[in-house]
Amino acid sequence: MMPTEGSLSQSSGKQNPAVPPLIAIAAWIVPGLGHLLLRRWARALGFFLASGGLALVGLALRGEVFASYSKDPFGLLGFLADLGSGIFYLILRSVEAAAADISRASGDYGTRFIAASGIVNVLGVIDAYGIARGRRV
Amino acid sequence: MLVAGIHLSHFGAMLTFALLVSVAFACSGRRTLAMRIKYALLCFLLFLAIAVGIAWLMYPLSR
Numbered sequence: 583m584m585p586t587e588g589s590l591s592q593s594s595g596k597q598n599p600a601v602p603p604l605i606a607i608a609a610w611i612v613p614g615l616g617h618l619l620l621r622r623w624a625r626a627l628g629f630f631l632a633s634g635g636l637a638l639v640g641l642a643l644r645g646e647v648f649a650s651y652s653k654d655p656f657g658l659l660g661f662l663a664d665l666g667s668g669i670f671y672l673i674l675r676s677v678e679a680a681a682a683d684i685s686r687a688s689g690d691y692g693t694r695f696i697a698a699s700g701i702v703n704v705l706g707v708i709d710a711y712g713i714a715r716g717r718r719v
Numbered sequence: 720m721l722v723a724g725i726h727l728s729h730f731g732a733m734l735t736f737a738l739l740v741s742v743a744f745a746c747s748g749r750r751t752l753a754m755r756i757k758y759a760l761l762c763f764l765l766f767l768a769i770a771v772g773i774a775w776l777m778y779p780l781s782r
Contacts, residue, residue: 629743632743636736695736706746
């Protein structure tokens with residue numbers, strides 16, 4: 583049974599302490615899912631479109647999707663930023679097996695778009711966690 | 720599998736980035752839909768104004 587409006591986010595004292603971390607994990611795996619579970623429809627759609635849009639435009643611009651085994655510190659930072667986009671990271675890794683298109687500036691823009699997708703989703707995770715804890719509305 | 724690439728101008732890429740990030744900013748912590756729309760518009764216009772301002776300041780360096 584689905585929870586009623588705002589029932590997961592209200593701090594009534596009987597809230598399961600495992601709910602906010604689970605909401606945060608759901609929000610990380612699929613951008614907007616945390617807000618969807620909290621019945622914040624508009625925010626769920628907004629975060630999904632923003633994070634997904636940035637990732638897909640970054641892919642179309644032939645940006646670089648960083649791998650976990652990079653020895654370069656900037657590559658590691660790029661991986662952490664990219665990983666923030668959750669399922670979109672896995673999609674980008676599976677779709678784009680080649681390296682970034684560095685022959686044009688748009689390839690570099692694409693790399694930034696993909697990193698921004700992850701950062702935007704981290705913002706969504708923090709927001710969903712705050713709502714689930716009752717600290718945000 | 721390779722995906723066919725698109726090529727945006729610097730300005731086009733900046734507009735796309737500003738639009739999507741403004742939507743995300745507006746979705747975070749704003750109570751009503753009207754407030755979110757206003758905040759998204761404000762963020763988008765600030766992105767645009769600051770980018771054009773920085774470009775204008777950097778113009779002498781390109782010569």
